[in-house]
Amino acid sequence: xxxxxxxxxxxxxxxxxxxxxxxVDEYTPQIYRYVKSRLFQKLDVDDLVQNxxxxxxxxxxxxxxxxxxxxxxxxxxxxxxxxxxxxxKDAVSLDESLESKSEMDDFYTExxxxxxxxxxxxxxxxxxxxxxxxxxxxIAKKCKRPINTVRTIIRRTRxxxxxxxxxx
Amino acid sequence: xxxLERKIINTVYTFETKKTVLELILRISSIIxxxxxxxxxxxxxxxxxxxxxxxDMLQLFKEDGEIIKEYIGDVINTLYEExxxxxxxxLIILSVTLLLxxxxxxxxxGKIKNKIRSLRRYWKRY
Numbered sequence: 001x002x003x004x005x006x007x008x009x010x011x012x013x014x015x016x017x018x019x020x021x022x023x024v025d026e027y028t029p030q031i032y033r034y035v036k037s038r039l040f041q042k043l044d045v046d047d048l049v050q051n052x053x054x055x056x057x058x059x060x061x062x063x064x065x066x067x068x069x070x071x072x073x074x075x076x077x078x079x080x081x082x083x084x085x086x087x088x089k090d091a092v093s094l095d096e097s098l099e100s101k102s103e104m105d106d107f108y109t110e111x112x113x114x115x116x117x118x119x120x121x122x123x124x125x126x127x128x129x130x131x132x133x134x135x136x137x138x139i140a141k142k143c144k145r146p147i148n149t150v151r152t153i154i155r156r157t158r159x160x161x162x163x164x165x166x167x168x
Numbered sequence: 169x170x171x172l173e174r175k176i177i178n179t180v181y182t183f184e185t186k187k188t189v190l191e192l193i194l195r196i197s198s199i200i201x202x203x204x205x206x207x208x209x210x211x212x213x214x215x216x217x218x219x220x221x222x223x224d225m226l227q228l229f230k231e232d233g234e235i236i237k238e239y240i241g242d243v244i245n246t247l248y249e250e251x252x253x254x255x256x257x258x259l260i261i262l263s264v265t266l267l268l269x270x271x272x273x274x275x276x277x278g279k280i281k282n283k284i285r286s287l288r289r290y291w292k293r294y
Contacts, residue, residue, distance in 0.1 A: 004197075014278070014279055014280030014282055015270045015278070015279035015280065015281070015283040015286065016282050016286055017180070017181065017184055017283060017286040017290075018286050018289070018290070020177070020180055021173075021177050023259055024173050024176050024180075025173060028169060028172060028173050028176065029169060032169065032172070046172055046175070048180055049172060049176070050172070050175060050176050053176045053179075053180065054176070054179055054180060054183065057183070059186075094237065
């Protein structure tokens with residue numbers, strides 16, 4: 001007899017943990033595909049899928065069983081991916097950054113300045129603020145523009161810079 | 169995929185086993201500790217009352233109804249004055265806490281029973 005998600009969640013909440021295997025059997029392939037489409041290392045994919053289900057289990061007492069399970073699982077997987085990417089951000093050690101400083105200086109003096117000249121004043125200004133470490137919100141305040149506009153300008157500027165580099 | 173599913177289930181069961189054991193230990197030990205403290209306090213209050221001979225006043229209830237009616241007010245007043253009020257207050261708080269702990273335990277006992285049954289079944293299999 002097939003047990004619905006709603007019944008399974010109700011029973012899990014009541015302590016019948018066996019029913020969690022129904023949820024795992026049903027949704028692992030979908031969550032796995034979703035995570036795999038964004039990550040390529042199999043071990044990490046497995047870990048993230050596992051974390052997704054364990055997080056769901058930990059939060060199951062707060063979960064409203066009248067709502068579908070899959071979107072909730074996707075949301076958890078999305079958050080897990082966010083955390084994964086945040087923790088795997090490329091970090092440059094201080095020594096390494098000092099060593100490469102001279103190369104970066106050349107880059108800024110030659111190519112970079114010629115690329116910058118081709119951008120509009122506002123784009124140059126925003127790019128400068130970004131380099132100085134301002135957040136999007138702070139840049140929006142400084143430039144007196146809505147934050148979404150700033151986001152759009154930054155996205156377009158990045159594309160433009162990329163294109164200019166490719167041409168160069 | 170089956171291997172991953174088994175791994176997920178195993179992680180969930182391991183987590184739940186630890187959680188349930190910890191929960192049981194905490195609940196039972198807190199009931200025992202609060203109960204034990206309550207009994208100790210009750211014994212100490214009773215001993216104090218016996219030493220003060222306050223409890224002798226309760227002999228009044230062996231008398232006729234009319235005498236009881238006449239003196240009951242005085243007896244209650246004296247009892248109230250001679251009671252160690254701080255200790256009694258702590259005893260009341262402990263009793264209420266114990267009652268709540270036991271009620272929560274009884275309320276969740278079905279869920280805990282189901283969990284233990286599921287966990288036993290799973291760990292027996294593996």
